[in-house]
Amino acid sequence: MMTTISKAAGAAALLLSWYDRHHRDLPWRISPVMAARGMHPDPYHIWLSEVMLQQTTVQAVKAYFEKFRRLWPTVADLAVADTEEVMKAWAGLGYYARARNLKKCAEAVARDHGGRFPETEEGLKALPGIGDYTAAAVAAIAFNRQSAVLDGNVERVISRLHAIETPLPAAKPQMRMLVAEMTPQDRPGDFAQGMMDLGATICTPKRPACALCPLNDHCLALKTADPETFPRKAAKKDKPLRVGAAFVAVDQSGAVYLRKRAETGLLGGMTEVPGTAWTSRVDGDNSIEAKPFPAQWHACGAISHVFTHFELRLSVHSATVARSAQMIGSGENGWWEPAETLGAQALPTVMKKAIAQAIPHAFKDGAEPKRQVRKTAT
DNA sequence: AATGCGGGGGC
């Protein structure tokens, strides 16, 4: 047992040394050099970046992080922000429950904790949108706590170091124990970030650069097996296909008719154009009752979009509609959005695709997804 | 323990 502990401590020292030399420069990060001069990370920045980084790449997060920091410089600013403005700023980043919980969390910190984040894992995890990973990461990075930080990168590194045969997610408790054993009392935050940087740049899913790895002499998978085959994972299910129709109504000024989706579920709280339900049946056609206005609707192709658990194909229809036109059905909570401000709405990517399909120049400055030229929805 | 929940980049 003592041998195991010493080995872990030696590996941790190597990892920290590597991090000092090879860490990435990120907008929310205090470099080891600056930390040595007494600089501390802002817990608000660490929390904000960690929530954005949940299942999201560093590259995608950078611009959003800067935008949020500019719009809401402190957690108090975010706590009093308009939720709709937060959804607009988050649009395109995905997993929109994160944005709703981000706002709730900021409110809870302001209301229940005097505007300061709790410094313990337990206290952090009690907040909306903060789970095992984020609580440990914020505690370690922002508050120098010796927390075991386990994300997808660390899972890969640990599974290879120990050649863990148990597939994920069953192996997580064992991995967490091994990370806890390896996490140093000194600089736990840098250790966590170092492990994640290692997983992102050296210990990669495909073709890991083992020759450059500071831990290669400790890696059981490298000695006895093929590191690339770790971590073991349960087989994943196939994605079903769903189909539907979307209706892009444009008035004489170029404004587009939009409406708000339900607060919960898929794309919860985000903005959309009217459309049919998305069904798994390819034969049915319920597009008639979903048209928002009586008009000369004309089919203008289809778009395809892949979500986490299904693929969607939407046939897109467009029409020019007088703003005074009689609506079909009732209970619509929609509005006419001017063309100039379309790009600033809380439109998820699939909706931008649909609008761009109907109005090729609807979005300027690269906000426009690639126009898809598919002719049918099947 | 399993499922729902976005979007983009790498290969």
Next chain:
DNA sequence: GCCCCAGCATT
């Protein structure tokens, strides 16, 4: 195409 990404909430 497939895989993965600094996961969380809910059942």
